[in-house]
Amino acid sequence: MPNTKVNLKVLIQQATPINNFYMYNQKVKFDYDVSKFVDCEYPNASSCVKHQIHELTDIHDQYGGFPKTYTLENTTIHQRWWNKNEIDFDEIGSLLNMQVVTVSSIKQPPGQVVPWHRDTFFLLKKEFPNRQQPVRALIMLEDWKVGHFIQHDNAVFTHWSAGDGYIWDEDILHLGANAGMEHKYTLQVSGFIN
Numbered sequence: 001m002p003n004t005k006v007n008l009k010v011l012i013q014q015a016t017p018i019n020n021f022y023m024y025n026q027k028v029k030f031d032y033d034v035s036k037f038v039d040c041e042y043p044n045a046s047s048c049v050k051h052q053i054h055e056l057t058d059i060h061d062q063y064g065g066f067p068k069t070y071t072l073e074n075t076t077i078h079q080r081w082w083n084k085n086e087i088d089f090d091e092i093g094s095l096l097n098m099q100v101v102t103v104s105s106i107k108q109p110p111g112q113v114v115p116w117h118r119d120t121f122f123l124l125k126k127e128f129p130n131r132q133q134p135v136r137a138l139i140m141l142e143d144w145k146v147g148h149f150i151q152h153d154n155a156v157f158t159h160w161s162a163g164d165g166y167i168w169d170e171d172i173l174h175l176g177a178n179a180g181m182e183h184k185y186t187l188q189v190s191g192f193i194n
């Protein structure tokens with residue numbers, strides 16, 4: 001017999017709005033020629049944890065602090081920012097039902113991890129201080145390859161097709177890992193739900 005007490009608690013948590021907004025976690029299919037985001041030049045490596053270490057201490061404290069074994073060497077990403085002269089933000093926005101503010105693509109080499117975090121939307125909140133609930137679409141740019149993983153809350157996302165992804169707000173904890181043999185490519189589209 002199911003534990004109705006626990007199930008009820010889960011249901012209430014899922015239905016409780018934070019700041020009058022419900023947590024946003026929506027699967028999407030991005031019907032767009034994404035090959036340009038894979039075939040382009042990428043800048044030099046940077047680490048994704050530079051800001052996380054200072055900004056997400058509430059998450060890290062639950063685990064006794066940010067693990068010291070995460071270093072620049074195993075949190076490397078190559079992130080390229082796209083501007084409105086290169087791609088049509090309105091077209092991308094209409095496909096994702098979003099008002100698009102920033103677009104970037106990330107190349108994550110094998111052996112690299114983006115540790116457990118939430119997106120903080122630093123730039124969006126600075127530019128739009130009065131708008132509620134910024135969101136980010138994470139779109140996978142190639143069909144799934146061995147060792148490529150995304151986790152969001154308790155769900156592990158694998159075996160995707162190019163164009164598959166999710167839209168999340170700042171309440172959805174997630175990570176990305178490349179324990180595989182080839183680069184992993186993703187698109188990040190940040191903005192607001194229409």
Ligand SMILES: [Fe+2]
Pocket residue numbers: 117118119174
């Ligand atoms: Fe993220």
